Amino acid sequence: MSMTKPKQRSRILKEVHEMATDLYEIGLIDKRRMREYDALCHLDVHEMSPRKIRALRKKENISQAVFAAILNTSVSTVQKWEIGEKKPGGASLKLLNLIERKGMEVAL
Amino acid sequence: MSMTKPKQRSRILKEVHEMATDLYEIGLIDKRRMREYDALCHLDVHEMSPRKIRALRKKENISQAVFAAILNTSVSTVQKWEIGEKKPGGASLKLLNLIERKGMEVAL
DNA sequence: GCCATCTATATCACCCAGTGATATAGTATG
DNA sequence: CATACTATATCACTGGGTGATATAGATGGC
Numbered sequence A, B: 001m002s003m004t005k006p007k008q009r010s011r012i013l014k015e016v017h018e019m020a021t022d023l024y025e026i027g028l029i030d031k032r033r034m035r036e037y038d039a040l041c042h043l044d045v046h047e048m049s050p051r052k053i054r055a056l057r058k059k060e061n062i063s064q065a066v067f068a069a070i071l072n073t074s075v076s077t078v079q080k081w082e083i084g085e086k087k088p089g090g091a092s093l094k095l096l097n098l099i100e101r102k103g104m105e106v107a108l
Numbered sequence C: 001g002c003c004a005t006c007t008a009t010a011t012c013a014c015c016c017a018g019t020g021a022t023a024t025a026g027t028a029t030g
Numbered sequence D: 001c002a003t004a005c006t007a008t009a010t011c012a013c014t015g016g017g018t019g020a021t022a023t024a025g026a027t028g029g030c
Helices: A007-026 A031-040 A050-058 A064-071 A075-083 A090-102 B007-026 B031-040 B050-058 B064-071 B075-083 B090-102
Strands: none
Touching: A050 A075, A050 A090, A064 A075, A064 A090, A064 B090, A090 B064, A090 B090, B050 B075, B050 B090, B064 B075, B064 B090
């Protein structure tokens, strides 16, 4: 009620996506089209290869320690991502995707 | 080498934080001052109570399902956060903090 | 009123990502 | 060469995250 409200647009996008999700589950639109909606609303998240993750970090010239701090995770975890011993998923993957698309600044 | 480079500022901030971290570990600055640096660089992440998480979601008028999709996590997980059965940590917590500070848009 | 739909809550068992510690090996910088 | 800093490598542990399913409210249309 008091702040500026850039809320409207994203709200609508979400409505659209919800609707599309429903249509998909009912079977009225196929998987391919559903993906388009996902992409449209920037809700799709793709896997991140170890090299990609490292590249993402190196691009900003920061150490694994700082990178871990930014992501609020442990150094050990970042290492395993980069070596390929463990693969990020869920919110971790989402964050990495955001950083890839929007730059490290989104996490600051 | 080719793109625009808004890189410089965040780079410096990170340097500052790294330095502060070192100073803290050595014992030259105390915990309170360290926290200031954390806050300055927006690297601190605070816990999120179940109510807070729910409030965050309700504020945008979205369902748990959509919220989960945005965070790239499962509905089940969001539920447990809101009930208090599990508490988000790591990248999950970071994302929630970002959304709290910058709004849901950061995740889109 | 009743039925259909969406949303939320609840509970289950599984397991792997994430953690913390520690030890070693590179690689700069003085 | 020595002293940092950074990266790689294992290790054992555990709890956060997952997926499925079942129930209960809430909403809305006929």
